[in-house]
Amino acid sequence: MLPSQHALFEIPPGVCYLDGTAYSALPLSVRAAGERGVLTKSQPWKYPDARADALAESARAATARLIGATPDDIAILGSVSQGIATAARNLPLPFGQRILRMQHEFPSQALVWDRLASERGLALEIVPRPPDGDWTAAPLTAISRPGAPPIAVAALTPLHWSDAALVSLERLMQVLREAGATIVVDATQALGVMPIDVALLQPDFLAFPTYKWLLGPYSLGFLYAAPHRQSGLPLDENNGNRSSGIPAPGARRYD
Incomplete structure (x- = not known):
């Protein structure tokens, strides 16, 4: 059993905070790291190495x-939406x-998938909530539906956003890979x-952010790109x- 972690947080006795699924409380160590980060810009002469890549590479x-994964597989972004948009920009989406x-x-x-389906003439199949x-089981049925067009992209998650229902990615991905589909995962709810x-x-x-179960700040996210997906274009081009x-x-x- 996990022992009490109360001492790691700035939560007063008598407060029971449960909204970790959307706005998790930061541990004291994360708050301290954030304060150190602010100081590097508030007093930059004291932190000559603040602009080096060491901190970014440590997070990666x-x-x-x-x-x-390996560090070479990881991109640092500001949100999951940026990660999904990066994936969408770099995937073939054959008409039909x-x-x-x-x-x-x-x-x-x-x-982004709904928009691209409309713009590029793909069939958008939204698996309805199973009773x-x-x-x-519901996505598995949709994947193998007789007469359906091939799947270009499957947008998945390990835990469903609206009800936290478990999604067995292991089972789905095996079938999708056999079908030649590209698979993009939002792991926000699970990681x-x-x-x-x-x-x-x-x-x-x-893709996933840090603000939920990873107990980190908003405006920080990560994108895993498989080795064969590492030759595409970013959302923007910069000196980094x-x-x-x-x-x-x-x-x-x-x-």
Whole structure:
């Protein structure tokens, strides 16, 4: 059993805070790190190394360990929506094929796919909420529906946003890979409370923020890009991801 973690947070006795799914309380150590970060800009003469890459690379390496990746597979972003948009920008979307997603999905994992389906002539298939709550069986049925167009992209999540129902990515991804589909995962609801191993799952892209179960700040997110998806274009081009006009190696090009 996990012992009490109360001493790690600035939560007064008598306060029971439960909204970790949307606005988690920061641990004292995270608050201290944030304050140190502010000081590097408030008193920059005291922090000559603040603009070096060491802190970013440390965060990249920690993220890689968390999901079974390598640091070269990780891009640092400001949100999950940026991660999903990066994936969408770099995927082939053949006319007439399907984009598959689940009903009542979080907007970051829905809006861009809905728009692209309309713009590029793809069939948008939104798997309806199953009466029995089985969010694994329902997508499996949709994937193998007789006569349906091939799936170009499947937008998935390990835990459904609206009700936290478990989605067995292992089962879905095996079938999707056999069908030749590209797989984009939003792991926001799951990472930090259940193990996620990209070596096992083999998604094309997987995005997540720090503000929920990872007990971090808003405006910080990460994108895993599989090795064969690391030659695309970022959402914007800057001195970090394209220094001297040369794209950064690996997923860093998406920073």
